[in-house]
Amino acid sequence: MARNGILVDTGKCDGCRSCVVGCKNWHDLPAGTPGRIRLMDITTGHYPEVSRWLFPIMCMQCAFPPCVAVCRFQACHVGEDGIVRVAREKCVGCNLCVLTCPYDARVPTEDGTIADGCDFCADRTAAGDLPYCVETCPSGALIFGDLDDPKSEISRILARGEAGPLKKSFKTRPRVFYAHLPLPISDRPDPRREW
């Protein structure tokens, strides 16, 4: 089975939030609660020597997912396809996963009773389609593919050493990678505070 991942080419992301709104459109998610994907907008330096960084964050699909480790109800689990997801019927809304995710990628739904997160569009990938955000990104900044296939575009980019995960030091082994993002940005220790 393919071990799919997403690569975010920040060189092609201008923060248009098509992915953010598109995810809610495709999955019919309510407004007023965090979605499954969100945009980072970080400005560093002081005027006029300023850098600005924009990129989306979604579930990193960690090989060692902290959310699964802390869930006492087996709601957060790794499916047979290797994708981390929430079994809604088992989730009691304790929000431990929400608190523990280093990427702030687990989100409570509107009434706080269920945790939610990106599953790389299981409905679409099961039918052989790309995740919706990948499909719809106007600039093609998101690349989806099999990390185990050395010929896939994502593998070739990773092999060239042009991309890495966010917060590598947490050693969760994400399947989402970011290209052209400088280390001080990708290694920020606490995204929740500053992002």
Added chain:
Amino acid sequence: MNHGERIIPTMCHGCSYGGYNCGMLAHVKDGRFVRVEGNPHHPLNRGKLCAKGQSAVQWVYNENRLKFPMKRTGEKGAGAFKRISWDEALDTIAKTLLETREQTGPESLMLSKGQSSSWAGLHHFLWMRFMHALGSTTFSNWGPSVCYSPQLMYHKAMIGGPTYARPDYDNADLILEWFTGGGLGGPARGGVETLDTNLRSVSVKIMERVEKGARLIIINPQLIPLGANGRAYRWLPVRPGTDAALALAMIHVIIREGLFDRDFVAKWCEGFDELKTHIAPCRPAWAEEITGIPAGDIEDLARLYATTKRACLRVSEAPQKADLAAFAMAIPILMAITGHLDREGANIWAFPAGRLGFPTLSERVTPAARERLPGADVYSVRTGGRHAAFFPAVIESLISDAPHRPRALLIFGSNPMNTARNPALIAEALKRLAFTVVVDVAFTPTSRYADILLPAATRYECRGQPGIWRNHLAMSHRVIPPLWETRDELDVTLDLACRMGLGGDFWEGNWTAMCNAFLSPVGVTLSALQDNALKGITLPSTDYITRRERYEILFKDLPNGKIQLAVRAFEPEGAAAFPTYHGEPEDPANAPELSAHYPLILTDEHSDSINHHAWMRDIPWLRELKRQPVVKLNPATARAHGIEAGDWVQIISPHGRMKAVARLFEGIRPDTLMAQHGWWQGCAPLGLSEVSPLNDGVNPNCLYNWENRDPLTGDITKNTLVRIEKAGPPQGVRPIREEG
């Protein structure tokens, strides 16, 4: 994949609902419009959609929609209306328009449309024809005409062409984005903006080009998203309102250092030697003082632009100033003397393979009626053939009860209470109209002044409108029947024309016949286009579209067939033949006494990726990403004023006040505040209420001095001096209510 849903190819309503937009696949389940995705066969967006397009479903099923025809029961502006039938509404309108024409002449009938229905699309042609059939040419934008047409007047006088020379991003090695939204704008502006009709594709093109090694220079008081992620080769934070000084200093450097295109100038330009003399004082050191950009950076910019063979530039919001002439003349000069015109990778003229349209019957307007047009003698109106009124003159004629003022106004999808400067004056002018009809998809602050409100259907509920882009013809298609009692504006117009006895001029109300007439110039029938709903129809390209350096044709209407580096025709109007920098009337240099009390400069940015002018703030998926209007300010400026991130602040100019939430941003000049226009809507699902467009609301248009405008074109400034202080949030206003 379709989840068992019916999929209907159509076009997005987001940027405009009348023209050629992104292709969309609408999903329908059990009669309900449930989701959208991009149409992969559509050449403009190739299966992609922006955030605004993604939220189509919430745009259609929106509680703020205007649902039934209504007539006003309370005072103008109060917002009390009573539901009436379509028959009553249209009969009342037909009768009143005919009576008004009888009593005060055809020119007292006026029509205003906004960008929402697009320019030069089917709606535009139909409404022009409707007014002309009645003998009126009193067509006005009611204010928003501050970017495209005023600047175009200067461009055409200098470098010819039918429209702007637009950046050829696909082939450029240097791209100057000069006070643009960097492609986040959204509206389908074909003009100053872009080669494409869709702004999302602008940023994509630029990013692709930058990846291939092109240099991107952002000239903007703020670091826009396009310049983020290491893409900007340089960011030049220009002081708002001073762009012309920067452009003039660039011209100075290019001429002084002999970097101009000698062959092109010799062959195609007139007035170069005089320009050389005129530009001599505009040294980089002079411009540094004015613009805040170091002289060395100005020299580098000028050299880079002049010596990069394939260099293009785009200015979109920079022209919105009282001192428009200097800027709008300097930009064509820059392109001309460097030969960056109609060459690969430069600014080029783009033409579609065919133009759609039918005759607008303009011969029905008598010369006498044209002469009575408000502002008929203003330069841009007079030289433009008196086909549209001069907006400031329209307002002044109403305020002063001038004999030839408009009496009856039809507004289609325009909201001048928010989009025009000086909303208090607009409100007063709206009150003085004898009869006003507003046709819109939503309740707007402008609709409070209407006598009759008509509920428009969204594009997804309409039978369809054909449009063209380059050589691709496509049309939108009905996704669901109109909700409530909404109706397609095209049908409403045809119906109204028939009720007024004009059926003979309006295909006896037959929509199919109208569409076929609109398509006839390209020889395609409506049914052929409907049969190709998914892919549209691709017309053969022509040599004229792809060829470059078409100077004989592009310059043919210019004196001697040459570019005019000086426009002598402006001199009798009291304007300069050469670009001459004056600055904004209310800037720190021109108004030091004001500056002492109002130490900061305010300007506003246009649409961003989740907002579009004065609409779409009622869409929950978009609004949750920016709940309140923000003003961006530098953290140093915030500290000096005791303001913290997220505070509500009041911004005060000599002319008015607005409120906004402070967003601290290192990527903005410390002397500058940037607000955003178009805010007023509430969003009930998120618990947010509507806010007044008037003082103490959230409207930057209250802050500008509407008297500060370009004399030749009426372009009104969007620069003013302000001060900022902490304040409470704005008061909500009572929603428009229906009385029994």
